[in-house]
Amino acid sequence: MYGITEYEGDGKSIELDGTNGAGKSSVIDAIRYALTNKSDRKYIVRNGETEGEILIETDNGLRINRKARTNQVDYKSVKKDGREVGSPESFLKDIFSPLQLSPVEFMEKSEKEQNAIILDMIQYDWNLQTIREWFGEIPDWVSYDQNILQVLNDIQSEKGAYFQNRQDVNRDIRNKRSFIEDIADSIPAGYEAEKWENMNLSELYMKIEKIRKENEEIQKAKQVIESRDNKVRKYEADREIALAALDRELSAEKERLVKDNEQLQAQLKANQEKLNGMAERKQDKTAVINKTYESEVAKYNAMVDEYKEISDKEIQDYSKLQEEAEHAEEMKSHLKEYERMISLQTDVENLRQESEDLTNKIEKARTLPGEILETAVIPIAGLTVKNGIPLINGLPISNLSDGEKLDLCIDVAIQKPNGLQIILIDGVEKLSTKMRNELYQKCKDRGLQFIATRTTDDEDLTVIEL
Template identity: 60%
Template sequence: MSNITKIKIKNLFGIREYEADGSSLELSGKNGTGKSSVLDAIKYALTNKSDRDYIVHKGENEGEIIVETDTGLSIDRKVRIGKAPYKSVKRDGLEVGSPEAFLKELFTPLQLNPIEFMNMDKKQQNAIILDMIEYPWDMNKIKEWFGEIPAWVSYDQNILSVLNDIQAENGDYYQNRRNIDRDIRNKKAFVEEIANGIPVGYDVEKWEQASAGDIYRQIERMQKENQTIERAKLLRDSRDSKIRKFDADREIEITALDREIANRANQIDKSIASLNEQIRAYETEKEQLASKKSDKLEVIEQTYKANVARFDAEIAEYAEYADKQPQDVTALQEQAQEIEKMQSHINEYKRMLRLQSEIEEMQAQSQELTDKIEKARTLPGEILTNCTIPIAGLMVENGTPLINGLPVSNLSEGEKLDLCIDVAIQNPNGLNIILIDGVEKLATDLREKLYQKCKNKGLQFIATRTTDDDTMTVVTL
């Protein structure tokens, strides 16, 4: 580190003239005595920036700040009213190219006021501490680790914060895994529901090839034959009753015929008495009645015989079935119903197989995301093992820096002051200077600890403290 060996200020801010060597100093006095102007001038020399509207001392045309170090660096800035400012940054007597960029590499912003670190929020403090951990990485390294560049992560932060964002619960890996796991649980529930409705040992190939149609056709043939058997038995068993019916029909017709003929003969006899002239005709008709009766008797007999013959023929047609027993189709019906029942499960069974396949794929995706999350969680430990830790007792847990096991917010005021200095001095090749404005805000013991911390680290420091003195007092520490 470079030590400042000379500071010379003329007509800048509230200072007429001021000169100091590289000693550590405390500047004290009332407001307006020039304490902060010394610090503002040094800051202006290093940054070419100032928060003040007026840089040149009131009543003067030009102000100047010169800073020199023990490594041959010299900085000379002049601010001139009505003219362009003058700037000279030399190293070993030679002007430095891109001087502003060169100077920016020599210090950290917190060197110019380390106590600002105590007033930052936790996120800012954590980011600064993590940025101090030097570990070479780029997008190729991220792709090597995770096979891709996670799109939801901001890569303008340190690697540990990047890894923490990758594995965070609001990150895509975590959210996607949670969604996949939820879908897996739902699909498993569907599979279980389907499985509960499918018989144990279900053989989908067997039931896909089985056919109930052939069995139903066999059942239909058997039932038709059973009907024929029943018809045959009925015909055979009813012959006597049928013949009796035919006999009765014949006797009824004969009786009716006898009654008809008798009635007719009676009528003729009555007509003979009054119709003598028709006697011959009636007698002839009477003689023919016997022949007519004979003809009609023949017709009746033929009808009788025809009915008997037709019925016997029907019995003969079913004769081969009359002694058979009806076949029992119960087993075949149960077999066909079993096929239909089993085939009703085929679609759900195949759906279950598809869901199980999808579950396996989703489990693989979930495991892949888990591996990436675990990778992001374990990498910080590997990184901290292989990199230089800039602060004693620093470790990182879930993306949060811990000092001796505690987050910054849990540190005591003294520990926070120590941390302020550690955070401010990060550049081993930079300026060995700390500017501390307003130490009167610290308790006396904390202020003394802060000074001692700087001394123990071999730092040059300039502190300002507001007191009741009318003039600025310079105390070498």
């Protein structure tokens, strides 16, 4: 199997040395296959054979027997204390971590990958309902296939929706407060919006118009009375003019008639009759003129009597009412801006509350890791978490010494203290001699069995017990 004819280990820690192709990695690959039922190799069973078997027995009663076959279904048997284990593949996953099968890979990973592995080691029971209870929702910008501490870090991150939304809300608050200040500057101090909203300007203007018309009537009355004598004198003049005109007219006519009478004896009788009736005609016309005069005077006197009572009244000063109306008009002109200011203030209060809620959620995501670490199972001594970054004795992984990184490497590999106490290290030639020896010693100090491979120039496979 894996090119190995037969190999038997006795539970000791060993280093397999030899050149490429000597079979070093085949031993480790076979153990990995026994534990995981997985292999990167296309052919597992040795060429020319139909079956390859791997048997692993531990001192705590575990027995794993796996057979790869070319002409029938593979065989597997996992027993604990002599009893067959149900769901063997799940059972095996629970007794070792993947890095036990290649711990040096941890040191070769990026710091981000290393951080994720360490955070995943922290045992804390949570689910999406836990997130909903903490934040009232399940933030949709976060990936939930990672450790809870990384989830919380993403929730409170400056790139997260809570932080971004809070920035938008706070920007909105600043803008609206600026609008409020501008509006407040344009509105008179002590502005009473309710008073001006309820002010009935129509009623005030009706009162002003009534006084204005009354004043016009008073002025007219005064003018009528003051101009009475002038009017009467005008009417007298009109009468005198009319009478004088009548005298001239009749005199002229009389002269004409006399001449006509002298010239026209034939018309003497008719003319005489006219002369006889002239006095009566004058009397009639004089009566009409006098009657017109008396009518005009009587009519004007009646108007004077009508306005006499009004003319005794004092002209009213409505300038204060006018000022009051103009002030009310101006105050009412501010109502829309005042209402907009009140609406903006309400918006600002709602936005402030929204910003506060977002801040509380961000702070919640920032404080929860500390609370979680108080109750979570932390498998590595000196492990703390700050802003989603694991620290070992207060230092990030990149700041650890080579020795501290080796310690961490073993801690990360052995996450299950009650599981298999074995470490597979393929390719230790990549490490310096000092680091390789320190790694072996750390495994021994922790009571771990390890199987390591180191590429050398020896063509034969050499097993070195350590």
